[in-house]
């Protein structure tokens with residue numbers, strides 16, 4: 001009787017192994033961890049797990065010494081091959097001297113007379129999918145029996161694990177396949193230094209970027225926040241003949257007016273309180289290269305005049321100095337504001353506006369190029385999986401939700417959403433794992449308000465009916481309708497009344 005009940009230690013081992021097999025390790029690593037547990041708690045000095053591969057079982061994980069070559073056993077070959085063929089466990093005392101032992105792994109050399117071989121099949125349903133083989137010494141026969149019992153349980157757990165792994169692999173493969181379909185076309189053709197997209201809008205943009213990169217002309221990037229203006233400015237610089245010279249970014253909105261002037265033009269010692277040394281401005285630092293003036297719409301008007309001078313004459317003076325400095329800088333400006341409107345409001349100099357607006361580049365919002373969304377999701381999934389060392393992937397349904405969302409914050413918002421998903425999840429991501437606000441129905445197109453209202457109403461009615469077990473009078477009360485009003489709407493929306 002005693003041997004039929006598992007002792008605390010055995011239970012502990014089984015529990016530890018379950019934890020490993022349900023954790024986040026890769027397949028091979030999980031198997032190795034199981035063998036390590038057998039060594040640490042059960043005195044199994046040598047062991048291996050062989051996994052079915054066609055008509056043989058192949059050793060996937062080997063513990064206790066080094067296996068120099070791949071080893072497989074055909075059905076019926078050696079002891080492992082027999083367990084694979086028959087599906088029954090075996091116990092062989094002094095295995096070293098056994099006639100059945102063919103020592104294909106070479107482990108025989110390090111075994112003693114006291115080593116037993118205990119092997120159990122790994123079953124998945126009715127099929128034998130592998131064999132777990134152990135070598136250890138025993139004190140008495142009772143402990144042999146108990147060990148065999150524990151090992152059989154572990155064999156069964158491995159069976160479940162194999163099955164789960166197979167299912168996950170299949171899902172992953174399907175996902176990979178889909179991903180390939182989604183991204184194939186694009187990638188060779190329309191990605192320029194990390195600007196992802198295959199929509200017509202992006203392709204035209206990339207063509208334009210390639211053209212203007214070759215020139216020295218001033219550029220003005222226009223577009224909503226998060227559409228990729230900063231990325232494009234950088235790309236243009238690195239595609240231009242100036243690429244080996246500095247690319248300097250100044251965010252005109254982030255720096256207060258007085259400081260911005262010093263930042264851009266530099267200053268001489270003593271130019272103002274606190275100017276203990278002289279300092280080069282960003283224009284000087286960018287000499288030979290490109291300066292990117294982000295949020296140009298926020299530049300104070302008095303500074304705009306000085307900027308105009310740099311644009312026209314390519315020269316400037318540091319604060320507190322009379323000396324004129326020549327600079328050779330290409331200027332790229334960007335804004336998410338309506339500059340023309342700022343001109344009308346006299347917040348932006350008209351002459352500067354025309355100077356900057358020689359080649360305006362419109363960066364379209366994501367909602368005007370929705371076909372790029374799947375590529376961007378894929379791109380950021382890869383990027384953040386790499387960054388956080390994860391293997392997060394989306395089910396079709398979860399992907400669908402992300403495809404339908406409207407991204408008011410454009411690519412930046414999409415990137416943030418994907419990053420959060422990768423951080424917060426492991427492996428497969430289903431709709432349940434996604435934040436609620438993504439799932440809310442959105443008004444798809446302007447002018448479709450009526451449809452949206454109707455849809456919302458229909459949903460509310462169904463919800464009320466569900467709540468009240470499809471008792472219409474109660475649902476009507478809950479909604480604040482008369483029964484007739486409710487009946488009318490049920491008919492109008494074709495809502496199915498479930499009878500219980």
Ligand SMILES: Nc1ncnc2c1ncn2[C@@H]1O[C@H](COP(=O)(O)OP(=O)(O)OP(=O)(O)O)[C@@H](O)[C@H]1O
Nearest residue numbers: 194195196224225226227228229230231336411412
């Ligand atoms: N087409 C794209 N392909 C790949 N990544 C993109 C693309 N567009 C934008 N991104 C990424 O999205 C994020 C936001 O882009 P970026 O900072 O360039 O936007 P922005 O227009 O400059 O926004 P803001 O006006 O707020 O400064 C960045 O991480 C950027 O790398």
Ligand SMILES: [Mg+2]
Nearest residue numbers: 229230231294
């Ligand atoms: Mg930016």
